[in-house]
Amino acid sequence: MTASSNAPHPGADTDTGKDIMHYLAALVGVVIMFGFGNLPPIAPITPIGMKVLGIFLGMIFLWSFVSILWPSLLGIVALIICGYAPLKQVLHLSFGDTVPTLVLFAMVLFGAIQHGGVARYISRWFLTRKIINGKPTVFSFIFIYATYVLGALSANILPVLLFMWAILYSLLEDVGYKKGDKYTAVMVIGTMFGAISAQAAKPFTGSALMIVGAYEKVAQTQLNYFHYMLFGFIMSSLGIVLYTLLIKFVFRPDMSKIQDISIERFNKDPLPPMSFRQKILAVSLVGYLTLVLLPSILPKSLPGIALLAKIGPLGSVILFVAVLCLFKVEGKPILNFKEIAGKYVIWDVYFLVCAAMAISSAMTTGPTGITEFLANLLAPVLGGYSPYMFAVILAALGMCLTQFANNGVMGVLLMPVVKAFIAQNGGNFEANATLLIFALHIAILTPAASPYAAVIYGNTDWVSKKDVAFYGIAICIMSLLMYSIVGVPVMNFIY
Numbered sequence: 001m002t003a004s005s006n007a008p009h010p011g012a013d014t015d016t017g018k019d020i021m022h023y024l025a026a027l028v029g030v031v032i033m034f035g036f037g038n039l040p041p042i043a044p045i046t047p048i049g050m051k052v053l054g055i056f057l058g059m060i061f062l063w064s065f066v067s068i069l070w071p072s073l074l075g076i077v078a079l080i081i082c083g084y085a086p087l088k089q090v091l092h093l094s095f096g097d098t099v100p101t102l103v104l105f106a107m108v109l110f111g112a113i114q115h116g117g118v119a120r121y122i123s124r125w126f127l128t129r130k131i132i133n134g135k136p137t138v139f140s141f142i143f144i145y146a147t148y149v150l151g152a153l154s155a156n157i158l159p160v161l162l163f164m165w166a167i168l169y170s171l172l173e174d175v176g177y178k179k180g181d182k183y184t185a186v187m188v189i190g191t192m193f194g195a196i197s198a199q200a201a202k203p204f205t206g207s208a209l210m211i212v213g214a215y216e217k218v219a220q221t222q223l224n225y226f227h228y229m230l231f232g233f234i235m236s237s238l239g240i241v242l243y244t245l246l247i248k249f250v251f252r253p254d255m256s257k258i259q260d261i262s263i264e265r266f267n268k269d270p271l272p273p274m275s276f277r278q279k280i281l282a283v284s285l286v287g288y289l290t291l292v293l294l295p296s297i298l299p300k301s302l303p304g305i306a307l308l309a310k311i312g313p314l315g316s317v318i319l320f321v322a323v324l325c326l327f328k329v330e331g332k333p334i335l336n337f338k339e340i341a342g343k344y345v346i347w348d349v350y351f352l353v354c355a356a357m358a359i360s361s362a363m364t365t366g367p368t369g370i371t372e373f374l375a376n377l378l379a380p381v382l383g384g385y386s387p388y389m390f391a392v393i394l395a396a397l398g399m400c401l402t403q404f405a406n407n408g409v410m411g412v413l414l415m416p417v418v419k420a421f422i423a424q425n426g427g428n429f430e431a432n433a434t435l436l437i438f439a440l441h442i443a444i445l446t447p448a449a450s451p452y453a454a455v456i457y458g459n460t461d462w463v464s465k466k467d468v469a470f471y472g473i474a475i476c477i478m479s480l481l482m483y484s485i486v487g488v489p490v491m492n493f494i495y
Helices: 012-038 047-065 069-081 087-093 098-115 118-127 136-152 157-175 182-197 206-219 225-251 276-297 303-326 337-344 347-364 370-382 387-401 407-425 429-440 451-457 465-494
Strands: none
Touching (some): 047 347, 069 347, 098 118, 098 276, 098 303, 098 337, 098 347, 118 157, 118 276, 136 157, 157 182, 157 451, 182 451, 182 465, 206 347, 206 429, 225 429, 276 303, 347 370, 347 407, 370 387, 370 407, 387 429, 387 465, 407 429, 429 465
């Protein structure tokens, strides 16, 4: 045996240190989860409320610093152990809730559309509009907006973000931009802004659905999907327009290197005509969105609309998945469930939603006293204001909280509190809930804000952490002003 074979691996000490920190953080989270409930109750929280709150705080800690999947499962079991409810009831509140099931099937349907390559044709359509020829500011807007549209139509925005970044990197390198150049920073971060703007675009996927599910439980009625998506489309589109104006008039990067940008650059490698399979998937995308939105637009007294309202978004997505699995093109199912589920179902997200649904029910229903405690705690922040000022402060609160904690969980926790204050000031609960959801998704300032923020903070090859913080703060200030000046009047008009 040679001496070199006995030498320690170069990264062994680092890996061991990371493992130790991992287990220490996990231990802290588990201690919080099972130990916090033994503390004396803080009025008006009850003893069982303290146990439930401990489970929630433990999951928040573990989700933020350790992992997503196993803490979610442990939290579900902890609700049984602490005596909150028997096994069957907890399973019904978590895995049996319609929200996680909708998340699962939506990831499969939109994953199939993404897997089929439909996104490439959508992005190419945007980038081959003649309006970008010789207009760097227009190109900047189109590129960021294309990222938003692709993200809104995809099962997961991370592949979209990485896909659009890859196109951007190639373009920046071709024309001579590098890390440290201001235009590089504003576009890399702008593409990120386009992606996170798309997170909440659909109220039937991901973290947005988690918060929508909490709203519907508290309000005892279904959210109007058409109004929600209309508000989101207006505000996200306006946000990207404003960011582009910031690029041109405030940030003022050197755009001379892309002054001669033209569609010929993107037409050098033309895409082949869409295949029959891709056309079916594109039609399925439009078809599903149509079926989901029609009950919010047309009277439910119409026979067909009444049926769509009855089966809901969950029934519609299961129907589309079933039909696409049934029919074949060139001897293969249009949607290969096993293949798509294996590649596009994000199990961390699924189990997070399951756990969030269970813990939100535990915290907001029954004799826990947690909702009352939060209402008392937030009374100085949210109480005693007019409906307009309440909406502005709510947006600011949501935007601040999401920089340090999971937006979906924060939305679930805040929803019953928001309803309590809405009852006092006479505002519109549905409108304010919609505003809060979109504000909670402007998550960019810290790596803990969202998985996508963590990705951009790790993207040190193209952008510095200082740039992310600087332009991230600019995006947050811009967004808050936009919601305050335009968003609140728009939401009141729509709703």
